[in-house]
Amino acid sequence: MEYQTTINKPFTLSGPGLHTGKYTHATLKPAPADTGIVLLRTDLEKMVSIPARADNVHDTNHGTTLAIGEVMVSTIEHMMSALHGMHVDNVFVEVDGPEIPILDGSARLWVNQITEVGLATLEKERKYITLPQRVEWQDSKSGILMIAEPADDFKVDCKIEFESELIGSQTAAIEGLDNYAKEIASCRTFVFLHEVEMLLSLNLIKGGDLDNALVFVDKPLGEDEKERLAKLFDKKKETIQVHNGVLNTIEPYFANEPARHKLLDFLGDIYLLGAPVKAHFTIKCPGHRANTELAKKINNIIA
Numbered sequence: 001m002e003y004q005t006t007i008n009k010p011f012t013l014s015g016p017g018l019h020t021g022k023y024t025h026a027t028l029k030p031a032p033a034d035t036g037i038v039l040l041r042t043d044l045e046k047m048v049s050i051p052a053r054a055d056n057v058h059d060t061n062h063g064t065t066l067a068i069g070e071v072m073v074s075t076i077e078h079m080m081s082a083l084h085g086m087h088v089d090n091v092f093v094e095v096d097g098p099e100i101p102i103l104d105g106s107a108r109l110w111v112n113q114i115t116e117v118g119l120a121t122l123e124k125e126r127k128y129i130t131l132p133q134r135v136e137w138q139d140s141k142s143g144i145l146m147i148a149e150p151a152d153d154f155k156v157d158c159k160i161e162f163e164s165e166l167i168g169s170q171t172a173a174i175e176g177l178d179n180y181a182k183e184i185a186s187c188r189t190f191v192f193l194h195e196v197e198m199l200l201s202l203n204l205i206k207g208g209d210l211d212n213a214l215v216f217v218d219k220p221l222g223e224d225e226k227e228r229l230a231k232l233f234d235k236k237k238e239t240i241q242v243h244n245g246v247l248n249t250i251e252p253y254f255a256n257e258p259a260r261h262k263l264l265d266f267l268g269d270i271y272l273l274g275a276p277v278k279a280h281f282t283i284k285c286p287g288h289r290a291n292t293e294l295a296k297k298i299n300n301i302i303a
């Protein structure tokens with residue numbers, strides 16, 4: 001029999017949110033069995049708690065946002081991924097603002113903290129979600145296909161396809177969660193330079209920095225543009241460089257880091273089922289909408 005877990009003691013990670021740019025503190029605290037993952041907005045007059053469940057998904061543009069009524073918490077996916085990957089069943093997440101810090105754009109720092117404080121075993125059995133049947137969600141217009149098949153264990157095969165040769169077609173896979181910390185957690189989010197400029201102009205990535213994403217440069221970068229980017233990101237112009245199609249001094253950790261990051265995101269979003277799941281997932285061109293729609297569909301079937 002497997003038992004539920006929580007973290008041994010509280011820890012806090014702080015920093016700006018990617019989209020709002022608001023500097024917040026996220027404090028994770030031990031929680032009793034059967035709590036699940038519960039977010040608490042502590043900066044409001046009255047504390048509001050938002051269970052990290054698919055039916056509380058409010059928005060999936062450039063990240064996963066949960067809400068209850070008017071109260072939101074954005075960009076929860078990398079923290080959720082770490083909690084899933086590290087087998088944390090129950091935890092309270094107190095956050096003093098509308099967004100979870102983006103940190104380095106991966107789940108690495110969450111995993112480090114969870115490893116440092118360690119897990120406490122609770123006296124209640126861990127209940128896995130199992131599927132009575134195959135579940136599929138697709139958006140044929142954008143080539144997205146999400147398949148979940150009943151199984152006795154957990155496995156994800158992920159494939160992404162981009163027209164740009166810098167990424168192209170990539171795959172990443174995980175069987176069980178034993179390799180999560182080593183193979184997936186450190187993989188950073190990625191974006192194309194033209195998207196960065198668009199998001200910046202729309203004021204949608206106020207907390208964006210050249211160090212918390214792999215920025216793929218899919219066209220030659222002129223001196224004028226380097227200067228503009230340096231200004232935008234408040235950097236020295238000399239630091240704006242391109243190495244192997246990636247902006248700045250960030251080196252990818254893995255050749256297929258983008259596919260691995262999509263897998264990281266999926267692990268976070270699918271944890272919105274409210275418990276670990278035994279199933280085989282085959283996901284093609286996933287994103288936060290597809291991930292959370294699949295979770296909702298599974299929830300409806302097992303309800």
Ligand SMILES: [Zn+2]
Nearest residue numbers: 077189261265
């Ligand atoms: Zn992500």
